[in-house]
Structures are given as C-alpha cells and as structure tokens.
Amino acid sequence: MSNTNKKAPARTMDLVERSLARRYGAEKRFRFYGVISVVIGVLALALLFWEIFSAGLGGFRQTHIQLTLKFDPDVLEIADARDARQVQNGNFEGVVRAALAERFPAVLDRGGRRDLNGILSIGAAFDLRDKLVDEPELLGQTRTYWLLADDDVDTYYKSLREGNAFTARTSEARQVWIQELIDGGELRTQFNTRLFTSGDSSEPEMAGILGAVVGSLLTLLVTFILSFPIGVAAAVYLEEYAPRNRFTDFIEVNISNLAAVPSIIFGLLGLAIFIGLFGMPRSIPLVGGLVLTLMTLPTIIISSRNAIKAVPPSIREAALGIGASKMQMILHHVLPLAMPGMLTGAIIGMAQALGETAPLLMIGMVAFIMDVPNGISDPATVLPVQIFLWSDSPERAFVERTSAAIMVLLAFLVCMNTLAVWLRKRLERRW
Amino acid sequence: MESSVLLPVLALLCALAFVAGRSRSLAVAGVGGMRILNSLPFYYGSLTAFWCALPSLAVVLIWSIFDGVIIENMVHALVPPAAVEAAGGNIGLVMNQVRNLAAGHLSADSVEPAIAAAADRLVALERINRWALTGVALSFALIGAILAWLKINPQLRARAKVEDIFRWTLLACASLAILTTIGIVMSVLFESMRFFSKVPVTEFLFGLEWSPQTAIRADQQGSSGSFGAVPLFAGTLLIAGIALLVAVPTGLMVAIYLTEYASPRMRNLIKPVLEILAGIPTVVYGFFAALTVAPVIRDMGVNLGLDEWLTISSESALAAGLVMGVMIIPFVSSLSDDVITAVPRSLKDGALGLGSTRSEVVKLVVIPAALPGIVGSVLLAASRAIGETMIVVMAAGLAANLTANPFDSVTTVTVQIVTLLVGDQEFESAKTLAAFALGLVLFVVTLGLNYFALYIVRKYREQYE
Numbered sequence: 001m002s003n004t005n006k007k008a009p010a011r012t013m014d015l016v017e018r019s020l021a022r023r024y025g026a027e028k029r030f031r032f033y034g035v036i037s038v039v040i041g042v043l044a045l046a047l048l049f050w051e052i053f054s055a056g057l058g059g060f061r062q063t064h065i066q067l068t069l070k071f072d073p074d075v076l077e078i079a080d081a082r083d084a085r086q087v088q089n090g091n092f093e094g095v096v097r098a099a100l101a102e103r104f105p106a107v108l109d110r111g112g113r114r115d116l117n118g119i120l121s122i123g124a125a126f127d128l129r130d131k132l133v134d135e136p137e138l139l140g141q142t143r144t145y146w147l148l149a150d151d152d153v154d155t156y157y158k159s160l161r162e163g164n165a166f167t168a169r170t171s172e173a174r175q176v177w178i179q180e181l182i183d184g185g186e187l188r189t190q191f192n193t194r195l196f197t198s199g200d201s202s203e204p205e206m207a208g209i210l211g212a213v214v215g216s217l218l219t220l221l222v223t224f225i226l227s228f229p230i231g232v233a234a235a236v237y238l239e240e241y242a243p244r245n246r247f248t249d250f251i252e253v254n255i256s257n258l259a260a261v262p263s264i265i266f267g268l269l270g271l272a273i274f275i276g277l278f279g280m281p282r283s284i285p286l287v288g289g290l291v292l293t294l295m296t297l298p299t300i301i302i303s304s305r306n307a308i309k310a311v312p313p314s315i316r317e318a319a320l321g322i323g324a325s326k327m328q329m330i331l332h333h334v335l336p337l338a339m340p341g342m343l344t345g346a347i348i349g350m351a352q353a354l355g356e357t358a359p360l361l362m363i364g365m366v367a368f369i370m371d372v373p374n375g376i377s378d379p380a381t382v383l384p385v386q387i388f389l390w391s392d393s394p395e396r397a398f399v400e401r402t403s404a405a406i407m408v409l410l411a412f413l414v415c416m417n418t419l420a421v422w423l424r425k426r427l428e429r430r431w
Numbered sequence: 432m433e434s435s436v437l438l439p440v441l442a443l444l445c446a447l448a449f450v451a452g453r454s455r456s457l458a459v460a461g462v463g464g465m466r467i468l469n470s471l472p473f474y475y476g477s478l479t480a481f482w483c484a485l486p487s488l489a490v491v492l493i494w495s496i497f498d499g500v501i502i503e504n505m506v507h508a509l510v511p512p513a514a515v516e517a518a519g520g521n522i523g524l525v526m527n528q529v530r531n532l533a534a535g536h537l538s539a540d541s542v543e544p545a546i547a548a549a550a551d552r553l554v555a556l557e558r559i560n561r562w563a564l565t566g567v568a569l570s571f572a573l574i575g576a577i578l579a580w581l582k583i584n585p586q587l588r589a590r591a592k593v594e595d596i597f598r599w600t601l602l603a604c605a606s607l608a609i610l611t612t613i614g615i616v617m618s619v620l621f622e623s624m625r626f627f628s629k630v631p632v633t634e635f636l637f638g639l640e641w642s643p644q645t646a647i648r649a650d651q652q653g654s655s656g657s658f659g660a661v662p663l664f665a666g667t668l669l670i671a672g673i674a675l676l677v678a679v680p681t682g683l684m685v686a687i688y689l690t691e692y693a694s695p696r697m698r699n700l701i702k703p704v705l706e707i708l709a710g711i712p713t714v715v716y717g718f719f720a721a722l723t724v725a726p727v728i729r730d731m732g733v734n735l736g737l738d739e740w741l742t743i744s745s746e747s748a749l750a751a752g753l754v755m756g757v758m759i760i761p762f763v764s765s766l767s768d769d770v771i772t773a774v775p776r777s778l779k780d781g782a783l784g785l786g787s788t789r790s791e792v793v794k795l796v797v798i799p800a801a802l803p804g805i806v807g808s809v810l811l812a813a814s815r816a817i818g819e820t821m822i823v824v825m826a827a828g829l830a831a832n833l834t835a836n837p838f839d840s841v842t843t844v845t846v847q848i849v850t851l852l853v854g855d856q857e858f859e860s861a862k863t864l865a866a867f868a869l870g871l872v873l874f875v876v877t878l879g880l881n882y883f884a885l886y887i888v889r890k891y892r893e894q895y896e
Binding site: 016023024026027029030031033034035036037038040041042044045047048051052055229230231233234236237238241242250251254255256257258260261262263264265266267268269271272273276277278279280294297298301325326327351354355356357358361362364366384385387388391392399402403406409410413417 | 496497499500503590593594597598600601602604605606607608609611612614615617618619621622680681682683684685687688689692701704705707708710711712713714715716717718719721722723757760761764786788789790791793794811814815817818819820821824825845848849852853866867870873874877878881
C-alpha cells in the first residue's frame, strides 16, 4: 500500500510527460485546422473578387474605330435634315459602308465587303442619326468620328492586347484590317458610356444596364414603401401591445418560419396569388416589389423589434407617468429613439432584396426588355436578373459585361451596407 | 382617374378632414376651451381623418384586386367560340390579342370584327371602371369624414377610439405574417392538388424518370411526359451534401478559431470579412461557379483520368456544391459562434485548470456543451442549401440524371421549378403544375428542417446558471 503510494505520483507524471508531445501535437494541428479554415474563407472571397474584377474591368471599355464620313444627302436619301421623318428613315448604314469602302479600297468582292461592314456595330448608324438630329447642318459635310465597333472586333482587340488573341470569330481578312487600323491609330478603346445609358440589347456592344438599374430602383422603392411601415407597425405591436397568448405566439412562429422559407417559394406565391388570382400583369416592378416585401418583412420586423427592445423601459414609464397615452408614448418617445436601429435593419433588408433573383424570375421579370421603365407598372427587369440573363448569353463579349454589371451591383450593396454601418455608429444611442 | 392621382387626392381629403375635425372640436368646446373636451383636439382631427381614409382605402384595395378578373370575364363573353377554336382552344391567346388591340399595339383592321368589338368593349369597361372606382372611393371618403365630423361633441371619447384604431392597425400589420404563410400554403397546395389529380402522388414521389416535356400538339410523339421526382431529390441531396461537406467543417473551425484562439483584434478583422461572403448575391456565386469553378473541376477530372470510369460533365454537381458550400460558411460559422460563446466561461476555465490543452477543452467541453446548437445550425444550413436557387440554376445542369457521381451533371428541385415556370406558360398544363408540386415538397422539407432544428435546440439545450 505504502509502496504504491510513493510510486503513483511518479508514474502519473511519467504518463503525463510522455503524452505531452502527442497532446501538444494535437493542439498544434487543431489550431492549424482553424487557421486553414479561416484562410479558405478569405481566399474564396479574394478569388471571387479577383475573378469578377479582372474580367469586369474590360467591360467598362469599348473598342471604337475612327472613320471619316460624308453625310451625303443622296446616300442618306434625306433632303431636309430638320424633317424628323426623313431623318428617322435615313440610310445611315449606307454612309458607314461608303466610308469603310473608302478606307479599305482594296476590298472589292461582295463577301469581303460584307465582312468589312461587319467590323462596325449597327449601333454606329444609330449614333450618326442622333448626331444629325442634334446638328442638322451636318448634312452634306464630311466629319471624322470614333464609331462603335462590333463586339467580335472588341473581343479580338482586347484579347490581342493581352497577348493571346481570340481568333475564333474573327476572319483572317478582318485581322489584317484591324491590324492596319491599330497601326494607323484608328482603333482604340474608350470608356463604355453605353453600359450606363442604355437598356438591354441582343448586341453586346449596345447593351447597357440602365434599364435594369431603374427597374431595381423602382422595385426597391415599392418594397421600401410597403415593408418599412408594415414591418415597424408589426414590431411595435409585438413589443408594446401583444398580450401573451396563443395568437401572439402564432404570429411569432409565422414570422420566424417566413424568415427561413427559401426565396423561390415567395416567387411561387407571387405567381399564384398576385398574377394568377388578382390578374396583375407579369414583369412589372409593382409585383416584384410586393413579392420582395413579403420576403423582407421578417428581417425588418426582427431588427425593428430589437431596436424597440433597446429603448430603456424607464423612458416608457416616465412618459406614461406624466400622463401620456400609450400611443403618445410610442409615437413621441419609443419610435424616435428606435428609429436609427430600425432604419439600419431596413437598409440591410433592402440590400438583401436588391440582390434577390429567384423570386423575380418566377413573376416574369426575366423577359428581354430594351426600354427603360418609366413607372412601377412598366415591364422591367432588375440588375441581378440582368446579370443572370447576360451570363446565359453565348457571346463572349457578354462575359465581361456580366462581370461589369456584377461590379455595379456590388458597388450598390457596399454603399447600402456602409450607410447602414454609418447610421448605426452615428445615430444609435447607448444607455 | 388613375390611382396615381386618386391616392394623393384621398390624402388631401384626409388632411382636410383632420383640420375640419380639429377646428370643429374647438368650436363645440365653445367658451370652455379645450378643458371641457374629453380628448385633445388632435384626437378629434385624427378620428375624422381615419374615418375619411380607412373605409375608402379598403374599398380601393378590394376593388382593384377584383376588377381585372371581373372585366376579363365580361369581355370573355363577347369573344365568339369560333375565335377561340381558331386559336387552338386557347382563350389566353385570344385575350392577349384583345388586350393588345385595346392598348393600341395592333390595328383594328388586322383582326376579326368580333375581336375588335371585344377590344372596344374592354376599353369602354376600363374607362367606366376607373371613374366608378374614383366616384365610389371619394364618396366613401366624404361620407366617412362628414359622419365623423357631425358626431364630434365634447363628450366623444375620441382619444380612446383613435388609440383603438391605432392598435388594430398595428395588429393587422403583424397578422400579415400569418396571411403570407396562408398565402404560400394555399398557392402551392391548390396547384399541387390539381397536379396530383393528373399525376398520381406515388408516381411523383417514387418515380425514377423525370421528363416534363408534354406535347404542344396532340399528334406529337412521346408526348406523355413523366413526372417521377426521385432524380431531382437525389440531385438536390447530392449538391446540398457536397455544400455541407465544405461548409460545416470549415464554418465550425472558423467559429472555434475565432472564439477560442484569435485575439480580439484578429476577430474584429476576420469576422466582417467573412460576413461579406454572406452578403454577396447568389447570382454572383452562380456566375462564379459556372464561369470559373466548373471548367476547373472538369479539367481536373479529365487530367486525373477519371473520365475512363465516370461521366465528366461541364456542369458538374461538384462545382455547384463547392461554391454553395463557400456561400454558407458564414451562415454556419456565425450560428455556431453564438452557441460556442454561450458556453459558460467557468466550464472552460475548470477544464483548463485541470491541465487540458485548449484543443482538448474545445473537443471535450465546448463542443459537447454546444452540440445541440451546432446540430441546429447544421440543419438550418442544410435547409438553406436545399432551397438555394441561383447557384444551381446557373452551374448545375438540366438533365435529370440519377447518379452519385459528383462530376456528372444533376438537376435539383429549385432548378426544375425555375425551368418549368420561366417564360410564358399555361396554368392548366401538368408541366406548370408540377413546379408547384415541387414547391410544396421544398416548402415542407425546409419547414420541417427548421422545426426540427428549433426542437433539438430547445430540447437538449443545457441550462447553466
């Protein structure tokens, strides 16, 4: 007995010391797994941003070709440049073709001519028409302009500059012409203003996100106008009025369930109820806003409740104590004090709604719409859906435009989240 | 009057009603002044304004929900059966023509006279409808305001009434959550029941073949379409499984590292960075998966020589699953972070005091104590992965393969819902209704997972203190 008593501590120490190396090894490995996990997360984020930005920056530039054109009244078939109807029907493509033929006089055969005409976008002719509308005195004069190049030329030129030319959609003749233009300084990239000033188009070089951005703003406007007051009202009821009973519990269960329902289900709801039952038209921001309202309500209710909870009870008691009614107490004291927190929650909810795609596909906001919407009942699409549509397009030039559109979307989201953080820091009170 | 004019007019009427009610209360108070009134003048004004606004708004709301359907039915009656037959029995096509004509997109010469007549009728009905709505709404507003205005007297308990209306309005807003749930259940349930009247439930749930293309014309070959959803369920589980394999270990280790190892400064730096991952729209992940990850995975599969035994598709389940996993890392990590921090300090300190290393504390004390919460967060992540749409729409395929090969293309429930419903469709066809049946399954499964997660957290949560 005494024997073991003496020996036991020594043996335990031995055991512990012998196991220490293994245990410290395990400790190190465990810590390493933690570091690796964090690194995986951060790397994934970095890779995502790198891919989007490296592909998207090119989308903000667009290749243009310099040409000297004559606004020949005979080719244009325009006698009076102030007559809107004549200008509308003018043969501007003829002017462009004539200018190209003059620039490359060696190209004589039909096929070659057709190939040559294709290096400029059909948008070039529209631009010329706009120029003539602005300046009717141009008729009969000769000017030099930078004209919009076709998307294949754009893709080829950009890939050429990066060192690995993408020749699959550019014939050898074209490559020679393009090289000639590059050597003469007649081909360059400019800032792609069209991306921000026009609606969707099936021609990549003419496609822009303005229609989608306006559609997104209109949809968000509807969402905000509906979801913020309703969300705040629901939060006030649940925090200030609701008795502890089964009905209140039922409301709360429903709110937390709705927060977890996949967004696509809200799209099915919108399709069946708003479009199927109420007969509202498809593709309009109003219906999109209604669907997103139902989807963001749980987020807004939950954050508004937290903001209301953060207002100390002493303020309520003081207000009630000097004779305010419950409504006065809420409207004069609780809501103003909770407003920054509620606004923060609402902005985060709006950011969520801005990035949402799936439910809007269900209610038809995925249609190809070239016009910029004017109101909440005009057919429209939204920015994430535009991204989805472009990413589906086979043209290579759409890839960089998709990335550029994603960069714009991310910029909006960053702004909204920064605003939310700023509001929280700046206006939120601590008691 | 258009609703964009009607609503401001109503708002103006309310403001007027408020002023009228307020001044009337002061007038009826007479020489006694405010003191003999039951409530402040503000409440009399508000009461009048409420009576002006609420009834007429209710009328406008109900009216504008149902007017479209009613007008449509009245115009239907005018369309001759012959015209419907000419359009292949499709009344929707004829009505589209009528609507286009009414909106001036078509010229009246290009269609039959009966259709032109229907379009004229549509235009006339819509004009009548607008004016009738304006008249009814405004008269409701005026009558409501005048009635309330006449009732004002010093004994009227305006404050109590206004507070009641306020409270009921708030309650109505809160009940919208219930209404939304009912709406979801009704919309997916009714359409699903119609679907199940065409396709038996057992075939849908246990059938092994999914090809929803039904014939457009009756004489087409292979027109039956089969609706066995098992390949979709398998595809969904495969992709969600891959996503969870990525997200759960990574997210959990991130949470452990940030709570147990990282310095506060590091934590404040890394946490927001990882939360950016949660804020990126899913369509961006989808683009990333389709454009960057999928080709890499395919090349990797081919380079490893896997194509000798396996099908390697450019739209692999692996690409979609990996990217989805990255997307839900912050979801898992922030949920587990909360439950890990909730483990009391004293437990950890006790274990450390006995000589455990930190990893032993985590493995033997923290994780067992936080297990219900961690399981709950994994279940919530699973529900998120199953319901995720855009990544799989863009990166997973459309082919309903029943396979466990992650390099092959599979399709999921959400992808099929989107494919079946995007574009113009008929509400009657089995193809459209199938999407609602899939929606029902998705809704039930995600709801079930959420309930189960909450149940586990509630049931097995350790109460310290």
